[in-house]
Amino acid sequence: MSLPAKRVIALLLLWVASGAAAQAPADVSPHTATFISVDKDVKLEVLDWGGSGSPLVFLAGGGDTAHVFDRLALKFTQSHRVYGITRRGFGRSDKPAPSTENYSADRLGEDVLAVVQA
Numbered sequence: 001m002s003l004p005a006k007r008v009i010a011l012l013l014l015w016v017a018s019g020a021a022a023q024a025p026a027d028v029s030p031h032t033a034t035f036i037s038v039d040k041d042v043k044l045e046v047l048d049w050g051g052s053g054s055p056l057v058f059l060a061g062g063g064d065t066a067h068v069f070d071r072l073a074l075k076f077t078q079s080h081r082v083y084g085i086t087r088r089g090f091g092r093s094d095k096p097a098p099s100t101e102n103y104s105a106d107r108l109g110e111d112v113l114a115v116v117q118a
Helices: 003-017 066-076 105-117
Strands: 032-039 042-050 054-059 080-085
Touching (some): 054 066, 066 080
């Protein structure tokens, strides 16, 4: 192994050992997290930032979780009760087997309605 390759490996080992590799930041947003059953053996993580007024629900998409709204949600708590939903298959929500039945547009919409009704 050449000297530059050894240096690269050594730097990678130091980087991993230092804890710089993919650590999730601490969740310091003032919300509560609950899990709501939406289907047989499927619960979704729902965040509640509190607030007063009409409900406002943030729905994460694109592979994100409801935590993507941690800072934005706080801007609405003076006029709304603010919630965030992490869809099935992502984050701490349950991840049923990939199938048309488990991930159809209708099923995902029914999940949101089930959370709203709960």
